[in-house]
Amino acid sequence: MSTHAAVVTIGPGLPLEIHQVKTPKAIGNQVKLRTEWTASTPLDLHQADGGLLVKSPQVLGDGFGGTVVEIGPEVSRLEVGDVVFGFGWRSQEEKAHQEYVVTNEYLLAKLPTGFSLQEAVTLPNNFVTAWHTLTKEAGLNLPWPKPENHKPQTRDQWILVWGGSSSVGQYILQVLKYYGYKNVVATASKAHHERLRTYGAKECFDYRNGDVSDEVQKFISLQSNGNGHISFIVDCIGSRTSSISPISKIAKPGTDVAIMLPVIVKDAAVGIKPELSMDVDEGVSWADGVERRGVRTHFYLDNQFLADKLQPEIMPSLLEKGVIKPNDQLIVEGDTLLERAEKALSKLRNKEVSGARLVWRIAAAQN
Structure with a gap:
């Protein structure tokens, strides 16, 4: 050999x-x-x-x-x-x-x-992660091929994408836009806000602002006449300090939260070994009734339809059609x-x- x-x-x-x-x-x-x-x-x-x-x-x-x-x-x-x-x-x-x-x-x-x-x-690793997260962790129905005039029953629910300019975040936004979800907001640095709006974000927030959690909640409340509720939050960063902690302040009873694993406890640096965890609850306080899960993309093959279709057919088709960039x-x-x-x-x-x-x-x- x-x-x-x-x-x-x-x-x-x-x-x-x-x-x-x-x-x-x-x-x-x-x-x-x-x-x-x-x-x-x-x-x-x-x-x-x-x-x-x-x-x-x-x-x-x-x-x-x-x-x-x-x-x-x-x-x-x-x-x-x-x-x-x-x-x-x-x-x-x-x-x-x-x-x-x-x-x-x-x-x-x-x-x-x-x-x-x-x-x-x-595309491949992060597009697969995006699709797997939306279908398994958020429980959204993304029928393939998408029927004409498709309108999901949950299209008006509020969805927050934390780290919208990350690779996974960009694909999540574009897929949600394609399937008709309208109330999607995202966090990212200001340099990426304009692009993320074209990808489907209704509003963008700078995650570096100390009051970003309050800004997100205020915006959704104003848009919903005080009745806004975030149904699903996806954390594309997975940092205990910079993403999970502020997300825990936003998530309310009935909110589902999906967090990219591993959780980063301490970032890698020159000469410094990172500290990583597979526990999304450790070191963070969550409100009762908040469902939170770690995303494990490597298990997407358990879904036979996705095993057969996601990479060979869905991914290149959406790329060719310009649905995802x-x-x-x-x-x-x-x-x-x-x-x-x-x-x-x-x-x-x-x-x-x-x-x-x-x-x-x-x-x-x-x-």
């Missing part, structure tokens, strides 16, 4: 390394692709600096784009030469930061005409794979990007 280069973490806070790992063959309904582009996520930092759910040495990354080079005998939709993108996480072979990825056909989408892989890799990209340059990986991790650690995704090349496309 041949080998290929992979970016691995060998221990919390230690420098990344390039290891030669085995290149498996595609079997059954598996597809092998040569990975060309990836987009870094906070999970990469949680695993590299915090050792979250890691058994070292572990290949990093979960969003990839590349060209199909081999298919298993049960593959029916994809062919060698197809340009694809997707989200995988279940095994070392599926991880993104390596020259070859081997995964199941249902975790891959064909790249629609008119889009680049650099754009496409900003790729996140802005900040291209991470570097002479070597290791240099690009380390630079991306450093930018995450130092919080050098806002409202965009760190995108970088794994391997050059082959002719």
